[in-house]
Amino acid sequence: MNNQSLLQCGKKLAALRGCEGVLRGLLVFLVLCSGLAWAEVPERDLNPSAITSSENVSDEAGSTELSGEKNDQYGEVGVEEESAGNGGLYIADPIEPWNRAMYHFNDKLYFWLLKPVAQGYKAVFPEDLRAIFVNFYENIKAPIRIVNHLLQGRPGNAGAELTRFVINSTMGAAGLRDCAGDCFGIKGQKAEFGQTLGKYGVGFGFYLVWPILGSSCPRDTVGWLGDLALTPTTYMSPHYASTETAAGFTVHDKINDLSFHIGDYEAIKKAAIDPYVALRDAYVQHRNKVIKGENDPTTDAVVVR
Numbered sequence: 231m232n233n234q235s236l237l238q239c240g241k242k243l244a245a246l247r248g249c250e251g252v253l254r255g256l257l258v259f260l261v262l263c264s265g266l267a268w269a270e271v272p273e274r275d276l277n278p279s280a281i282t283s284s285e286n287v288s289d290e291a292g293s294t295e296l297s298g299e300k301n302d303q304y305g306e307v308g309v310e311e312e313s314a315g316n317g318g319l320y321i322a323d324p325i326e327p328w329n330r331a332m333y334h335f336n337d338k339l340y341f342w343l344l345k346p347v348a349q350g351y352k353a354v355f356p357e358d359l360r361a362i363f364v365n366f367y368e369n370i371k372a373p374i375r376i377v378n379h380l381l382q383g384r385p386g387n388a389g390a391e392l393t394r395f396v397i398n399s400t401m402g403a404a405g406l407r408d409c410a411g412d413c414f415g416i417k418g419q420k421a422e423f424g425q426t427l428g429k430y431g432v433g434f435g436f437y438l439v440w441p442i443l444g445s446s447c448p449r450d451t452v453g454w455l456g457d458l459a460l461t462p463t464t465y466m467s468p469h470y471a472s473t474e475t476a477a478g479f480t481v482h483d484k485i486n487d488l489s490f491h492i493g494d495y496e497a498i499k500k501a502a503i504d505p506y507v508a509l510r511d512a513y514v515q516h517r518n519k520v521i522k523g524e525n526d527p528t529t530d531a532v533v534v535r
Contacts, residue, residue, distance in 0.1 A: 319514045321447065322436040332439040333506050339442065340495060344488060352489040360486055362406045367483045368418075369398045369405025374460045378421035382429055387419050394418050420520075423460075424453025428521035437510055445513035 323329060352360070372395035379388035394410040402409035410416040427449050435448040446454070458464055463476050502508030 319511075319518055321434045321510065321514045323510065324436055325438070329437060329439040329510075330506055332441050333509070335441050336439070336444055337505075344485070345492065348485050348488040348492055351485055352492065355489075360489055363482070363486045364490075365398070365402070365408050366405045367479075367486070368408075369395065369402070370462055371457075373462065374423070374457045375418065375421045377460055378423055378426045379419070381423075381426045382421060384421075387421070390416055391418055391421075422453060423456030424450040424517070425521050427453055428517070434514070434517070437513075445509060447517075450517065 375391045376388050397410040398405045432449045438446045499505045
């Protein structure tokens with residue numbers, strides 16, 4: 231909080247001496263909140279010349295746009311979510327103490343449990359076998375992609391995913407091989423409910439770190455629940471598989487996927503001054519690209535010879 235906001239809060243608190251009881255407490259709370267809000271106003275908003283210089287942004291073609299009127303139609307990335315240090319994107323982080331606590335929990339979980347298990351798993355199972363598991367799990371998740379392509383108004387992509395699902399479930403031996411891609415050249419394209427919400431204009435909201443699940447936001451948390459509802463293993467009948475078996479599929483999927491990416495997280499931590507901020511910025515940039523369809527458009531199916 232800067233000196234100006236402290237001075238204003240002091241004058242207002244002095245004027246509240248005549249108030250009594252609960253009313254005084256409520257007014258003091260509101261005054262302090264207003265002081266904090268004033269202190270957190272970006273410096274460019276307090277400097278008229280800075281506002282003037284930042285309003286006109288020219289691109290290589292010479293066109294300009296008003297940054298104050300910028301509104302990303304996919305993620306509602308406006309002035310409140312801009313940051314020059316993060317590719318023009320910013321996400322609010324009002325519960326940073328919780329998020330940092332969950333970040334440290336996930337960090338210890340990774341180094342103490344997930345990484346050792348994934349390393350042992352990688353040493354036991356050859357890459358070709360692990361690639362078969364990737365294809366199997368991607369095939370199971372086909373309903374997620376089919377439904378969300380339809381919700382996003384892309385029936386052609388939904389039809390391609392349905393075709394892939396039928397071919398891989400039959401000729402591909404229950405999805406163990408990506409026969410649709412290998413034999414017929416039918417490639418899949420990722421789509422999930424969080425992306426769908428973003429395309430309909432739902433913004434990030436605020437940054438949120440969940441234990442085990444990691445970086446998220448209210449929009450993507452709802453999206454994750456929607457994807458979970460579209461995952462067939464969620465509805466495994468107890469007559470065929472127990473709840474423990476369904477949970478085992480999920481854990482194995484994560485460990486199998488992690489075995490292909492050991493070292494990626496370590497590289498981010500090593501390169502970052504503050505790994506928490508680096509992961510938060512990376513999350514925002516990645517999700518913005520996913521919503522715009524600019525990041526990794528194909529599925530994770532692996533070619534198995």
